[in-house]
Amino acid sequence: TQAPVNVTVTGAAGQIGYALLFRIASGQLLGQDTPVKLRLLEIPQAVKAAEGTALELEDGAFPLLSGIDIFDDAKQAFAGVNVALLVGARPRTKGMERGDLLEANGGIFKPQGEAINAGAADDVKVLVVGNPANTNALIAQSHAPDVPADRFTAMTRLDHNRAVAQLAKKLGVAVADVKKLTIWGNHSATQYPDIFHAEVGGKNAAEAVGDQSWIADEFIPRVAKRGAEIIEARGASSAASAANAAIDHVYDWVNGTAEGDWVSMGIPSDGSYGVPEGLISSFPVTTKDGKYEIVQGLDIDAFSRERIDASVRELSEERDAVKQLGLV
Numbered sequence: 003t004q005a006p007v008n009v010t011v012t013g014a015a016g017q018i019g020y021a022l023l024f025r026i027a028s029g030q031l032l033g034q035d036t037p038v039k040l041r042l043l044e045i046p047q048a049v050k051a052a053e054g055t056a057l058e059l060e061d062g063a064f065p066l067l068s069g070i071d072i073f074d075d076a077k078q079a080f081a082g083v084n085v086a087l088l089v090g091a092r093p094r095t096k097g098m099e100r101g102d103l104l105e106a107n108g109g110i111f112k113p114q115g116e117a118i119n120a121g122a123a124d125d126v127k128v129l130v131v132g133n134p135a136n137t138n139a140l141i142a143q144s145h146a147p148d149v150p151a152d153r154f155t156a157m158t159r160l161d162h163n164r165a166v167a168q169l170a171k172k173l174g175v176a177v178a179d180v181k182k183l184t185i186w187g188n189h190s191a192t193q194y195p196d197i198f199h200a201e202v203g204g205k206n207a208a209e210a211v212g213d214q215s216w217i218a219d220e221f222i223p224r225v226a227k228r229g230a231e232i233i234e235a236r237g238a239s240s241a242a243s244a245a246n247a248a249i250d251h252v253y254d255w256v257n258g259t260a261e262g263d264w265v266s267m268g269i270p271s272d273g274s275y276g277v278p279e280g281l282i283s284s285f286p287v288t289t290k291d292g293k294y295e296i297v298q299g300l301d302i303d304a305f306s307r308e309r310i311d312a313s314v315r316e317l318s319e320e321r322d323a324v325k326q327l328g329l330v
């Protein structure tokens with residue numbers, strides 16, 4: 003059997019952590035042939051809660067879980083890490099300006115980037131879930147100069163999955179029939195869920211919908227504001243669906259996308275589709291052998307161009323703001 007893969011999860015005692023850890027332990031992150039060793043990182047006040055979760059993980063008697071270690075120090079938590087899930091972040095609280103939010107998160111993602119640089123395994127893959135995910139990923143990446151930049155990714159898979167589900171519902175088809183949907187840009191309200199290249203049962207999805215105003219006035223805002231809808235209904239932010247998306251993101255990155263389909267990932271831009279190089283922006287990607295590639299050659303019409311540009315502009319502004327704060 004294979005040696006265990008070291009999976010570090012930050013924010014392990016949080017609500018996404020609670021939904022995520024059991025699925026990692028059951029083999030859903032990497033596959034049923036791969037044993038995992040969990041390394042949990044929390045702030046000192048939450049270590050005890052993380053220890054409680056570790057007791058429950060033990061009680062799961064998961065055959066693929068070969069150990070759990072808990073840390074309140076990033077250098078230790080990321081030593082030897084193969085897959086890093088950066089979930090813990092500083093949420094925006096009342097009266098907090100955007101600059102304060104970015105600065106508080108800089109205080110988390112800069113040292114974590116440094117710790118990944120210092121101790122990660124050569125094959126490390128990083129997924130940033132904690133918001134603002136794209137810019138937090140950029141901060142961590144810029145403090146890990148010895149790690150290839152493309153190993154730092156941000157999660158837009160929840161948006162992707164939400165969009166797939168809404169489209170399937172509209173057309174009365176199974177989610178598995180929806181292919182090639184794309185989330186472009188930032189994981190924020192400016193994100194652009196694009197169905198103009200998507201396919202449903204082999205036919206173009208936008209044509210199958212045949213209703214531009216549904217796309218512009220219902221579908222796009224519904225997907226972009228789904229997080230708020232969940233908070234309103236549940237009294238808490240999305241957790242299990244976010245954990246599910248993190249599982250999907252890493253599983254597909256490691257195991258490859260299906261022929262004839264693609265997924266959305268926030269990744270460092272190489273300049274494709276006019277997105278400034280280096281911004282961590284969501285693109286359509288295919289994956290194979292643990293590497294991803296941006297899907298090239300898609301026609302972007304004026305409707306899509308305007309929306310992609312607006313979201314990318316927001317990412318540029320976030321990058322400028324963290325530059326000014328000396329965080330990248």
Ligand code: NAI
Nearest residue numbers: 013015016017018043044048090091131132133157160244
């Ligand atoms: P939560 O507040 O329940 O848990 C966050 C945990 O992170 C807490 O236990 C806290 O102690 C820990 N933490 C804070 N600073 C840390 C540090 N420096 N090192 C290690 N741990 C630290 O939050 P929840 O609901 O689990 O969400 C986590 C993040 O994920 C939030 O930033 C949220 O906005 C984001 N999110 C992102 C989504 C996406 O699609 N990209 C979707 C849903 C949530």
